[in-house]
Amino acid sequence: MGAELRFPLRYRIGGLALALLVTLILAYLILPQFIILPLSFSDRSYLSFPPTGWSTEWYRKIAENPSWGEATANSLIIGIPAAFLSMIFGTLAALSIGRGSWRSAGLMSAVVVAPIMLPHVILAIGLYPIMIRLNFLGTHLAAITGHTVIGIPLVFITVKAVLAGQNGSLELAAMTLGANPWQTFWRVTFPMIRIGVILGGILAFASSFDELMLSLFLTGAGTRTLPKLIWEQLNEFLTPTIAAVATLIFAFTLVLLAIASGLRGLGSRYQVKSHG
Amino acid sequence: MARINSDMGGARKPAPWSVADFYRLLAAPPALVLALFFVLPILGVIWRGFSDPAPGLTNYRRLFADGPYVQSLWLTVTTALLVTVLCLITAYPVAYMMARARNSVQQLIGALVIIPLWTSVVIRSYAWMVVFQRRGILNQALTATGLVDAPIHFIPGNVAVYVGMVHIMLPFMILPLVANMRSIDGRLLAAAGILGATPVQGFLRVFLPLSMPGILAGSALVFMLSLGFYITPALLGGPRHMMAAVLIEDQANRQLDWGLASALATVLLVLTVTVYSVYVRLSSRVDGGLAHGR
Amino acid sequence: MAKHGARISLIDLAKSYGNVVALHPTNLVIEPGEFFSIIGPSGSGKTTLLGAIAGFTPPSGGRIEVDGIDIAGLPPYHRNIGMVFQNYALFPHLSVFDNVAFPLKLRKLPRAVIAERVGAMLATVRLTQLAGRRPSQLSGGQQQRVALARAAVYAPRMLLMDEPLGALDKNLREEMQSEIKLFHRKISSTVLYVTHDQDEATAMSDRIAIMNGGRVAQCGAPRDLYEHPCSAFVASFLGGANLFKVTGIENRGSGAVSCRTAQDHVFDAVDPSSGSRSHTSYVLRVPAEVIEIAPAGGEVTAKEMNRAQGTVVDAIYTAGTFRYQVEIGPAEPVSVRRPATHRATMLAPGQKVAVWWPASSTLLIPET
Numbered sequence: 001m002g003a004e005l006r007f008p009l010r011y012r013i014g015g016l017a018l019a020l021l022v023t024l025i026l027a028y029l030i031l032p033q034f035i036i037l038p039l040s041f042s043d044r045s046y047l048s049f050p051p052t053g054w055s056t057e058w059y060r061k062i063a064e065n066p067s068w069g070e071a072t073a074n075s076l077i078i079g080i081p082a083a084f085l086s087m088i089f090g091t092l093a094a095l096s097i098g099r100g101s102w103r104s105a106g107l108m109s110a111v112v113v114a115p116i117m118l119p120h121v122i123l124a125i126g127l128y129p130i131m132i133r134l135n136f137l138g139t140h141l142a143a144i145t146g147h148t149v150i151g152i153p154l155v156f157i158t159v160k161a162v163l164a165g166q167n168g169s170l171e172l173a174a175m176t177l178g179a180n181p182w183q184t185f186w187r188v189t190f191p192m193i194r195i196g197v198i199l200g201g202i203l204a205f206a207s208s209f210d211e212l213m214l215s216l217f218l219t220g221a222g223t224r225t226l227p228k229l230i231w232e233q234l235n236e237f238l239t240p241t242i243a244a245v246a247t248l249i250f251a252f253t254l255v256l257l258a259i260a261s262g263l264r265g266l267g268s269r270y271q272v273k274s275h276g
Numbered sequence: 277m278a279r280i281n282s283d284m285g286g287a288r289k290p291a292p293w294s295v296a297d298f299y300r301l302l303a304a305p306p307a308l309v310l311a312l313f314f315v316l317p318i319l320g321v322i323w324r325g326f327s328d329p330a331p332g333l334t335n336y337r338r339l340f341a342d343g344p345y346v347q348s349l350w351l352t353v354t355t356a357l358l359v360t361v362l363c364l365i366t367a368y369p370v371a372y373m374m375a376r377a378r379n380s381v382q383q384l385i386g387a388l389v390i391i392p393l394w395t396s397v398v399i400r401s402y403a404w405m406v407v408f409q410r411r412g413i414l415n416q417a418l419t420a421t422g423l424v425d426a427p428i429h430f431i432p433g434n435v436a437v438y439v440g441m442v443h444i445m446l447p448f449m450i451l452p453l454v455a456n457m458r459s460i461d462g463r464l465l466a467a468a469g470i471l472g473a474t475p476v477q478g479f480l481r482v483f484l485p486l487s488m489p490g491i492l493a494g495s496a497l498v499f500m501l502s503l504g505f506y507i508t509p510a511l512l513g514g515p516r517h518m519m520a521a522v523l524i525e526d527q528a529n530r531q532l533d534w535g536l537a538s539a540l541a542t543v544l545l546v547l548t549v550t551v552y553s554v555y556v557r558l559s560s561r562v563d564g565g566l567a568h569g570r
Numbered sequence: 571m572a573k574h575g576a577r578i579s580l581i582d583l584a585k586s587y588g589n590v591v592a593l594h595p596t597n598l599v600i601e602p603g604e605f606f607s608i609i610g611p612s613g614s615g616k617t618t619l620l621g622a623i624a625g626f627t628p629p630s631g632g633r634i635e636v637d638g639i640d641i642a643g644l645p646p647y648h649r650n651i652g653m654v655f656q657n658y659a660l661f662p663h664l665s666v667f668d669n670v671a672f673p674l675k676l677r678k679l680p681r682a683v684i685a686e687r688v689g690a691m692l693a694t695v696r697l698t699q700l701a702g703r704r705p706s707q708l709s710g711g712q713q714q715r716v717a718l719a720r721a722a723v724y725a726p727r728m729l730l731m732d733e734p735l736g737a738l739d740k741n742l743r744e745e746m747q748s749e750i751k752l753f754h755r756k757i758s759s760t761v762l763y764v765t766h767d768q769d770e771a772t773a774m775s776d777r778i779a780i781m782n783g784g785r786v787a788q789c790g791a792p793r794d795l796y797e798h799p800c801s802a803f804v805a806s807f808l809g810g811a812n813l814f815k816v817t818g819i820e821n822r823g824s825g826a827v828s829c830r831t832a833q834d835h836v837f838d839a840v841d842p843s844s845g846s847r848s849h850t851s852y853v854l855r856v857p858a859e860v861i862e863i864a865p866a867g868g869e870v871t872a873k874e875m876n877r878a879q880g881t882v883v884d885a886i887y888t889a890g891t892f893r894y895q896v897e898i899g900p901a902e903p904v905s906v907r908r909p910a911t912h913r914a915t916m917l918a919p920g921q922k923v924a925v926w927w928p929a930s931s932t933l934l935i936p937e938t
Contacts, residue, residue, distance in 0.1 A: 011475060022373045022385075025366055029446055030388045032403040033395050035413070039406055093306040100299035110552075112306070115314055117497075118548055119504020121521040122541045125528050126317025129324075149313050152306065172295070172626055173659035175646040176730075177673040177720065181298040184647075187672075191663045210396040213506050216525065227398050234402060234511065243406070246399040257394045294628045295646075 033250060040243040058244035068245060071229040075209055078140050078225060082147035083205035089148070090155025090204070091197050095189070098163040099171070109160075113153045120213040123149065128217045140223050146214040151204030158203065162196030195263050202260050206253065318545065325542045328535030335539035345523070345536075349543060352520040355509070356502035359441045360449075363498050364491065366442060367449035371490070374450070375457035393447040401511045404440040405431060408512065432514025440508045448501060449494040456490025457483075488562050496555035500548050520544045575603035575760030576636045576727035578623065583632035585618050592618040594784045595632060600762065600777075602727075605754050607763040607771035610781035611807070616764050617732065619781070623762065624730055625649055636728065652721035652729040652759070656736045658713045660705035666692070666716050667701040673724045691719040694756060695749075711742050718753055728760040735770065747774055768808050772796070780804050798842060802853045802937045812861075812904050814854040816934065821845055827934055829854055833899030837876040838929035849936035858907040860931045863894060866922040877926035880904065882919050892916055896925055 043053035062068050093112050097105050115123065127146050128137075136142040170192065174184040190197075212227040219225055226249070233242055325335055339345045374385040392400065407414050408430035415427035430436045460483060468478040506521035513519065518526075520540060527537035582595040593615045600606045608616045621627030623634055625646030633640045641649050660669050670691055674684045692698045695715040705713055714734060721729055734750075735743045751774050754761050765771050771778050772792040779789040780803075788795055788804045799805035802813050814837070818830040825844040830836050831854065839854050841847070856876075866879060880898035887893075887910060894906040894917060904925060910916070917923060 014475075018369060018373065022370050025370050025446075026385065026388050028366075028443065029370075029392055032400060032407065032443060033392060035403050035406055036399065089306040089309050092302045096299050096301075096303035096306075098299075099296070100303065101296040102300070108303075111315075112310065115310075117500055117552065118318075119506075119521050119541075119544055121504060121506060121524050122321055122545055123314065123317060125524065125534070125537055125541055126321040127313065128528075129320060130313070130317055145313055149310070152310070167657070168295075169655050169657060169659040170661060172624075172646070173653065173655060174661075174672070175295070176624060176649075176651055176653040178647050178650070178676045178724070179672075180645070180647050183676060188661060191661075206394060210398065212398055213521070213525070216529065227396065230398055230402075234398075234405075238405070238409070242402060246396075246402055249396060250399060253394050253396065254391070257391065295626055 036243045036246045036250070039240050040247040042240060042243075058240045061239075061241045062244055062248075065241075067224075067229055068226075071224055071226045074140065074219070074223050075226040078143045078147055078219075078223070079205050079208040082144050082151055082208045083201045085144070085148040086151030086155045086204035087197050087201040090152045090200055091159050091193070093152065094156050094159035094163060094193075095185075098160055099168055109156075112156050115150045116153045116207075120150065120211070124214050124217040127214070131218060137218070138220060138222070140219075142218040143215060143223060143225065146218045147204075147208040147211055150211065150214070151207060154203040154207060155197065155200030158200035159193050159196045162193045166192060195266060199260055199263050202256055202263075206256055209249075321538045322542050322545070323538075324534060325539035328538065335535045338536060339539055339543065344518075345540065348518050348523045349520060349540075351517065352503060352544075353547065355437065355441070355517075355519060356499050356505075359438060359445060359502045360495050360499045362438065362442045363445050363449040364495060367446055367453055367494065368491075370446075371450050371453035371457055374454050375460075376462070389447045389450050392443070393451075397444055397507050400444055401440055401508045404436065404443065404508075405511060408436045408439075431512050432516055434513070434517055436512040437509050437517050440512045441502060441505065444505075444508055445498045445502060448497050452494040452497060453487065453490040456493070457487055460486045489559060492555060492559050492562060496551060496559075500551050503548055503551070504544060574725070574727060574758050577602045577638075578728060578760060578762070579633075579635040580619075580623075581633040581635065583619070583622060583634060584630050585615075585622060585627060586630045591784050593622070593629075596786055598779060598786065598789065600760055603758050603760055605751070605761045605763065605774060605776045607765060607775040607778045608781060609765055609768050609771045609778060609807070610787075611766065613783075614781040615784040616781050618784075620730055620732055620762065620764050623728075624651060624653055650724075650726050652724075652726040654714075654717045654721050654729070654731045654734045656733040658705070658717040658734075660713055660716055660720075662705050665702050665704055666697060666708070669705065669716055670720045670723050672720065677724065687723055688719075691723045694753070695719045710738050711746060714738070714746055715749065718750070722753070722757050722759070725757070726759060728762060729754075729757070731761065731763045733765050734763075735765070735767075743770070750774065772808070780807060782807075796857075798933070799855060799935060800842075801935055802855070805853075805855045805935065810858045810905070810907065812856045812858060814856075814902070815937075816852040816854055819847070819852065819934070826929075829934060831902070833902045835878055835899065835902075837932055838874070839932035839934045840930060841934045847936075849938070851937040852934055853937055855933045855935055856904075856927055856931060858893075858905040861904065861906045861925050861927040863896065863906050863908065863917065863923050863925050865917070866924050872926075874929050875926045876929055876932060877924060878904070879922070879924050882917050882921045882923055885916055885919055887916060894923075896923060898925065 040058055041054045041056065043055040043057070090112075096102075097108050097112070102108060123146065127142070127149075131137045131142040131145070134141075136145065170188055171184050174188040175181075179187060210227060211225075212231055215225045215228045216231070219228055226245075230242060230245060233239075326332070328335070339349075370385065370389070374382055374389075377385065406412055409415075410427045410429065412430075414430070415424075418424045419427060464482055464486070465478050468482045469475070473481065504521050505519065506525065509517060509519040510522045510525075513522070521544070524537050524540045524544070527533045527540065531537075578598075578600040580596055580598040582597060583593065584591075584595045585593040596615075596619065608619060610616045618627055622629045622642075625641075625644065629642055632642075634642050636649070661672065664672065667688055670688045671684050674687060679687075688701075689698070692701055695718055697712060697715055697719070700708065700712065705716065708716065717734070731750075735746050738746060747770060763771065763775065775792060777789065777791055778795055780787045780795065782803055787807075788800045795804060796808050799808065799811070805811040806813060814829075814835070815832040816829045817832055819841075820828040821841075822828055822838075825841050827839050827841045828836060829839050829852075837854060878898040880896040882894055883897050883903065884895040885892065890910050892906075892908045892910050892914070894908075896904045896906060898904055906925060908914070
């Protein structure tokens, strides 16, 4: 056919070159994370190719040092409540802006999303004096507050996306059938957005778990989070213990990601399409 | 079973009911939280820039007098710009392939983009340290193959910062690009072909312009994130490549000069908001883009 | 079976959005148990009207009385209406049974009663075997039936339907139209049916209101509207009408008139207002199916007929009907619809023909 003749070797090579380029870029994107894996098992304090030998020494060092366990606990104590609060406030914001027919809906959305767009350092030095005044600073509350603020946009965005996928007619239908606004929310809206809320919550938790800047200002000796401890270690000694910690965190991240992807797959079951 | 209005007959007409009213109430709690813990702190920062240690413009005068601060701000902007451009060039082919590929390939590329996105920035920056450090694998490869005589000091340094930042920002450029490209109807390119365009012409004249909203969205996002970035420049750039966020943190935490830190932060805020407004202005002319809340 | 539907009265019901008037003050009375359709082009206000009655669109003025009670201040969940949406709005996370049971559960009915009523309703729409399925597993027609069942299971006195068949293909639509009609007879509530398809409305309704530009253009039984349209808009919306612009009118007594058209034909017509004309511009309306057509030279000379000579411009055959476009003057097309009986030969484009029709079927009506 004429169409085939129009695509001479030139274009095939072009397509191949593109694929090669993309592969290189993807390698650039994915490989660095995996470099820390062999380093954490190395028997030297640096990574070498070819590897000189294996050891689990660095993992043992984690177990020996109670700071790691403490920091992990702090990260969880801060992250889980922050994620929950983000889920609540982010969902309320998404519902209100999504269904409230506000004239300035665009502006309101921008304000809700702003915490993740603006540099965290600004928020950090802004919250610090307020946390002092509220006496939150010695406790986990300071970090929980800060992490909630940066978690709200994430829940907002995911829930809003789910809401946009279904038009409001489901809720209107429920109301014509006799459901008052609370019943409508609980029996119709919430089951629909539940997946989006949980997904947003996971995102918020992941963001809190990784948050460094806010923790630098809002946590202290007793409430130090994992990123902050890693940061301190990085700036002082550069041992592969950090690689071991990083590997563990990376594994944890992959688990979270798998859960989130599974949820997203579940969510698409709820799209009803009429076949006519 | 309709509830009869009890104030019938002579009473004033009941106000019409509206669905939206209920939903508007829901805005109150998040509005309160954001007002107290987001808007208020930022206002406080702006205020402190003008009032600590004494009311007036001293902090700003210090900032803009020739010196390290202006240099740092300039460096921040130029770095962010360069990172954005590099990201765009690197991300476009990936996004292009991902948007036009078969489902299985799409999922694969998607996974390869999402995994780094979810990985902690600290960890990713650390990984680049491992690559770039004096005894890191890059130097090992370079010395082993004889390309250089002695290990290069990548860290602290510009190259490491750019490589690291582009790596972190790449998913933020790829995803908006893909989202936009997916919505470009493939039949438009087929139509261009029927009308006589070569694939290259089809790309330049049809696909590229249509991908503009994605380009704008991704670039705006990466630029704004790069302006305020801390972790990677701090780890890989050190004192020779001090970006604004690093400077602000240093002033606040170590130098304890909160006034100057706040003034710096205010400038950074203004820069970021400016970028966003430019983006909004441009994108309303181009159609489509980041979530706008409608 | 006694009519259990509500009487709905709209009194000066109006809705504006800022400066834009979506609905001018409208007055309508819908009788209990009636199947009442509202049709009109987009933007005519029919959706606004429905929204006001359902409770989603707060009116800017006027009253909505259901059995004498003003419901304008009531939220939808207190109005006890049933509503069927164009996209069915079935709850995807509930089974068919649970969808239909939803309103009954809200009313806190005992489980046994719920099971019985849902079962009866599913039997009425013939979906008993599919009770356990999810909406995503049903076809469009089946989903529509579930929506019907759900909207009627708690015996509301009025059922609102917003273009419910818009998403279905032609054959399915016609099947569903009979279903809905049957359904209406069984539940005997008042049905308010909004559609843009005039054939659908004509086939199903007791009365129709045609809306245009936020006002009711005409309201009445389908045949009345078709045979006695009160304006050119109504005539052309219902389709199948020829309209001739009128330049001069001469009264000939007792409602008969003689009219000169823009192309200088003179036709005899009937004036329904019997001489008391108050509009500025008028048209003559002739339905396409009363016009006879024959090759030139073969006409019937009969009294009380309007006739004209012309050329066939287009000839189409569709499922048992010949449709001709004949030009009897420059830019004056006439649509003729004749049954395609077994032996009739179809006329061809370019053929010279004569057309004629009874003066009594020629109606003088205002343009707007």
